Amino acid sequence: MWVAPWRLKQQGILGMNQRNIAYIAKHNPRHLYPLVDNKLKTKLLAQEAGITTPNLITTIENQHDVSLLAQRLQACAGFAVKPAKGSGGKGILILTRHSDDEFIKANGKIISLLDLQRHVSNILSGLYSLGGTPDIAIIEELIEFDTHFSGYSFEGIPDIRVIVFKGFPVMAMMRLATRASDGKANLHQGAVGVGLDIATGKPLHAVQNGESVMRHPDTGQALKQLQVNHWTELLTLAANCYEVTGLGYLGADMVLDLNQGPMLLELNARPGLSIQIANGTGLLTRLKPIERLSPKELHYPAHKRVQLAQSWFASDILRDQ
Amino acid sequence: MRLHSLTPRLPFFLLAGVLFLIGIVLILHRHWVYEVPLFYGETQTIWSVEAKIEFQAQDEPVNVTMSRPSNQKGFTVLKEAAASPGYGLNFIDGTQPQAQWTIRSANGKQVLFYRAEVLVSDSEDDQVIPAPRIPFVSLPQPFDDAANTVLANAFATSSDNFSFTRELLKQFQTPNPQQPIALLQQQYSDQMPQLIVDMLHKAQVPASLIYGLQLQDSRRRQNLIPLLRVWNENDHEIFYFPTSPNDHYKIKKQAPLLLWQQTGAPILDISGGQQSDIHFSMIKREESTFANIAQNLSSQYDFLNFSIHSLPIEEQAMFQTILLIPIGALIVCLLRILIGIRTSGTFMPVLIALAFIQTSLLTGLVGFLLVVTTGLFIRSYLSHLNLLLVARITAVIISVIAIISVFSVLAFKLGLTEGLKITFFPMIILSWTIERMSILWEEEGGREVMVQGGGSLLTAVLVYWAMNDPWVRHLTFNFIGIQFVVLSLVLLIGSYTGYRLLELTRFKVFK
Secondary structure (H helix, E strand, C coil): CCCCCCHHHHHHCCCCCHHHHHHHHHHCHHHHHHHHHHHHHHHHHHHHHCCCCCCEEEEECHHEEEEEEEEHCCCCCCCEEECEEEECCCCEEEEEEECCEEECCCCCCCEEHHHHHHHHHHHCCCCCCCCCCCCCEEEECCCCCHHHHHHCCCCCCECCEEEEECCCEEEEEEEECCCCCCCCCHHHHHEEEEEEEECCCEEEEECCCCCCEECCCCCEEEHHHCCCHHHHHHHHHHHHHHHHHCCCCCEEEEEEEECCCEEEEECCCCCCCCCCHHCCCCHHHHHHHHHCHHHHHHHHCCHHHHHHHHHHCCHHHHHHH | CCHHHHHHHHHHHHHHHHHHHHHHHHHHHHHHCCCCCCCCCEEEEEEEEEEEEEEEEEEEEEEEEECCCCCCEEEEEEEEEEEEEEEEEECCCCCCCCEEEEEEEEEEEEEEEEEEEEEEEECCCCCCCCCCCCCHHHHHHHHHHHHHHHHHHHHHHCHHHHHHHHHHHHHHHHCCCHHHHHHHHHHHHHHHHHHHHHHHHHCCCCCEEEEEEEEECCCCEEEEEEEEEEEEEEEEEEEEECCCCCCCCCCCCCCCEEECCCCCCCCCEEEEEEEEEEEEEEEEHHHHHHHHHHHHHHHCCCCCCCCHHCCHHHHHHHHHCCCCHHHHHHHHHHHHHHCCEEECCCCCCHHHHHHHHHHHHHHHHHHHHHHHHHHHHHHHHHHCCCCCHHHHHHHHHHHHHHHHHHHHHHHCCCCCCHHHHHHCCCCCHHHCCCCCHHHHHHCCCCHHHHHHHHHHHHHHHHHHHHHCCCCCCHHHHCCCCHHHHHHHHHHHHHCCCCCCCCHHHHCHHHH
């Protein structure tokens, strides 16, 4: 039930207090937070830097434009509606077209255009934003589900969280939605976290609610066989986010699109600590060596940083096999 | 490497250390120089009681006479002072101690203060107070006959003046009084004390209407309680009047009673003024005997003795609570940073704990749970209406006030006067709590609501225990240095980078 603190320290587990003081407060200047807390800003910055993100269909910025929704969405078969300042997947609606003024949600329920308009109106009034401030609704193209992942997620698309420290990808995990997590990819709500090897993108270890699991609880798919394509490309995109935002300690949420490959979904300036459980490894064992790097090494371009990280952080388990 | 990471922290640890030292020095200074005891209990209790007289003067000579407390069994009056700009002041001693304020001309609202420092001591004996002359009393019919019937009943079942009085009061206390009692109660409902004194006089029992003040720590705007003193030859005894639900005073049997006026004279007599009002504030202090003497010797507070005690009593009572808040906040820091308890709203538990102090713990807990649960139900309906945030919270605030009103009335009708204390809850804070919990419920599910709600309540209870502890109250109120010590501790806790207690189970897979 309990583990001794010196055991945690020995294994380099990063605790909440140390994360807040030694990593977030130290490496993430406060004035840069708005860049990642607003998805639209993140998206525009990322596009400038050549990082792929889901295509933007339109944005709705004021209540007046809500009535133009039908017209702006005329040509779209499917789309995602997101609040720009939402966090933790709040207020995100994934819809496919059913008829002229009806849409199907990810869980199969049908909603009308009127429902959609009300949802967008709620987003604008700040229902889902941090602190209830007025917000903008972003409408994006849907991500084409990579068929590799079809058995691994209950509703929702699995995303890959990469922790990037000073531009080096240090740890990664895939988050799979489950029935218990209600289609959301948050670990504390019961999603499955699969630790991924930085060198190869192969699964290391999977947990749900702090317990090891071998198979997806809803689909029964063996998690060991998970395969992430374009792994190095994905890590390089994530590593690039360091230059884009200037945030030293960063969580990049990536997805794999069937046609366009790895894409950036959103960034997080306060990434959680559960990734350590999913990987079975402490973050400090990887953060400390990077803190000791010389300024020259820290200024390597993204692809070189990824290369170095892959050689340093390759999992022993997989190498031995 | 190690040194490099330590050096920038050095000024910080110095700052924390200096703050800590300042705190300790201030505490010791107060302890040694002013003889304030560090330990609660080995002291004598002093009550500072302040009377505040307010009235409208009418541009003519004003003469205000107020009864003053005198030495009595259990209490010694140490020191008296009065603040009254422009007024002439005279303390009249004798059998009827009074304070008299006079001014040639005054206009508009006038405020006069009288303050007495009263020492709790057993040195005073029961005073000999002569029985008053019994005046002739006659009530109008049919009340006179009713009174005679009641008196005859009491007379038949008693043996002396004391038992006679008890029997008489008992008849007024029964829930379903007999017809003559009911008649008298109806006619004299707002002058009950005077009626009973008159009836005793009618039966040739020497009695007088006196007033006392119940001493409860940190109370403001209190009123005097009418009491009955009855003589049996040379002995005399004090009786409480039966209270009715409409009374503006409530008797707490456990609170010590300071007799303010012992002779049947009026409490306050004002000529040249209207709309007069008098109310009382009081505060309890523990001090060593030497300090009392020292303070008595120099009625001037010297500048170095920079303490809360130089403020008026009403403000002191307020500060006593304010100075406790850092202790509550310190506990929140400990629980969140060292233990890892999650609460809804960082310092919401401190505010809830402050409400618990007013309501008592059990009543507070039950009230809090009732209001929040009902509020969550109402809020879940509101969320269907798709309201804008500010309007929704306003609606929740109004609902919370409605809930509190309904529960108060319900509790009162059911005879649970404890239920009335629910009004002490900070309503805006409760509304935000309900709003936050409701959003949490929608987004993270009921489990997270239980975790955070439970965490908040647990924190509130712990904070309540700490803030209600007589030791903590004694130390925070008497030693301003404690605040520096708390500040230095908070700084140190704020730089703690080790694991939280609950992380030791969160990361249990790393065993």
